[in-house]
Amino acid sequence: MSPSKTAAPVRLLTQAAGERQTGALVVQGHPGGTVYLLEGLIMYAESVAAPGVGELLTASGRLAGRTWQAALDAGTSLAQVGHLLLEQGHLTRGELELCVLGAIYDAAYFALAAPGGPVEFLPGATHWLGPVIRVEPAAVTREARRRARLLDEIFPHPEVDVAPVTPVPRPPVERVTVTALQWELLVHADGQRTPADLALLLGRAGYATIQELRRLAAAGLIERPAPPAADQPDFVRLPGVHPTAVDARRPAAPADTPPVARPAPDPPRHALEPESSGSTGTVYRPPKLTRRKPGAKLPKDVGPNAPPLHTGTDEVLLKRIRTALRALR
Amino acid sequence: MPGVDNCLQEAMAIPGAIGASIVDYTTGFPVATTGAAPNADHEAAAAGTADVVQAATSRSLFVSAVPHDLLEDLIITTAGGYHLLRLVQTDFDSRLVLYLWLDRVHGNLAVARRRMQKLADELVAA
Structure with missing residues (x-):
């Protein structure tokens, strides 16, 4: 989050905006993001760390997934998804504008203020949402910097x-x-x-x-993660490679839990719902503070036939991939 | 179907209106502004607006007295004017407040409050 790292995307954005260009500023890295310019003004921004307009509208139940998908199907190739949603009366103009504004500032923070990798500008690239509202790039970059500062005032880690x-x-x-x-x-x-x-x-x-x-x-209510190592922090968690993760099918694996001598630890509440993580099986972090009443049974979820719970994350991820593929057409 | 700009224009049409904005109260950022701002600084006014809303929603217990109670608006009265803060309830995730600065002499608080309620509702209602 040091100024030297943020300078490159911001400088390129300012330059492209100054020339009133249309295109996409792609910032790679962790998390990185893309800022879309239309004639020098920002019309949309997206980042893997910031839910987009579609996720915001469907996750809240404001739009049915079907409605959103229909608008994507019909409007993506013409870059008129936003216009279609208004025309068909699914949203008011105020709602859509506020939702897009929120998504722009949210994604722009991750694209511009978080430590980023290589930056490039793709002239002519447009976004499938189409023009809904436009924002001055200077206001967005200033706000992204201010947001980084606000976070460090809360807790500088x-x-x-x-x-x-x-x-x-x-x-x-x-x-x-x-x-x-x-x-x-x-x-x-x-x-x-x-x-x-x-x-x-x-x-x-x-x-x-x-x-x-x-x-x-x-406030000390979540664990402090270890400070990032010298190399790039691994932003995307790969299921199954987490160093402290163990296979739930073998909960008593002694190599992974040396300090805990109990044969069948009762995991804390948050570990009772293992995520389905694709083909690698179900994993969970071994609990640090385990207490189990004598005679209590092992929870069903940790047993050999753990049902796949919480597919929500995967669904959202799949939706994003589908959306991204459509945008490439 | 009014958009953001249209909503602010109508807020400025309220008798006695001096300035109006829509503020994200998690960050204290004005996503849209029009007219004048206290001390001619919309961004500082937005940061102050956010502080006041945060105080009412999370630092005081007024809003949590009854389950499903909801903060609707806040009114700050000064010798020279009224400051109306109306929360905009969107279905999707956002934390927005519609802010209006009203002249004490030319403005009518009751009228302005009703108009602000209507504006905030129309902005997001289908």
């Missing part, structure tokens, strides 16, 4: 923004007050999902998510 979220098993104080969004995050954090996963799953803005996570970390 950027590793919280990307690491899988693990609630502490026991709060550090007797009485805890959380906001509604903090509650949602704690309930859905399972030691595997990253902040980006949680934002997509809950349909919450990516920035609002990491803002609350920094507050939770400052």
Whole structure:
């Protein structure tokens, strides 16, 4: 988040905007993102860490998935998805404009203010949403920088923004007050999902998510992740390669849990719902503080026939991939 | 179907209106502005607006007294004017407030409050 790293995307964006260009500024990296310009003004931005307009509208139930998909099918090739949604009366203009504005500033923060990799400008590229609202690039870059500063005022540890979220098993104080969004995050954090996963799953803005996570970390309610290593932080969690993950089918694997001598630890609440993680089987983090009443049975979920729960993240991911493929047509 | 600009224009048509904006109260950022702002600084006014809304929603217990209670608006009265903050309830995730600065002499608080309610509802209602 140092100025030297943010300078390149911002400089290229300012230059393209100055020349009133149309195209896409692609910032690679973790998480990276894309900012779309239309005649020098920002018309959309997207990032894997920020739910897009489609995810915001469908995850909240404002639009049925079917409705959104129909608009994508009909409007993607013409770059008129936004226009179609208005024309067919699915949204008011105010709703769509506010939703797009929120998505632009949210994604632009991740594209422009987070540490990024190589940047390139693709002239002529347009977005399938089509023109809904346009924003001055200078306002967006200024706001992205301000948002980075706000986060550091809350809790200056950027590793919280990307690491899988693990609630502490026991709060550090007797009485805890959380906001509604903090509650949602704690309930859905399972030691595997990253902040980006949680934002997509809950349909919450990516920035609002990491803002609350920094507050939770400052309050000692989520585990402090280890500071990032010298190499690039691995933003996308690969199922099955997490160093502390164990196979739920063999819960008593002694090599992975040396300090815990109990034969069948009762995992904390958040570990009771293992994520389905594709072909590699079900994994969960071994609990740090385990307490089980004598005689209590092992929960069903940890047994040999663990049912695949929580496919939400995968569904959202698949939807995004489908959307991205359509945009390439 | 009013858009954002249209909504702000109508807010400025309220008798006594001096300035209006739509503010994201998680970040204190004005996503849209029109007219004048206190101290001629829309961004500072937005940051202040966010502080006030945060105080009412999360730092005070007014809103959590009854389950499913909801903050609707906040009114700050100064010797020279009224500051109306109306929360915009969208179905999708957003934390927005419609802000109106009203002249104390030319403005009518009751009228302005009703008009703001209508504007905030129409902005997002199908």
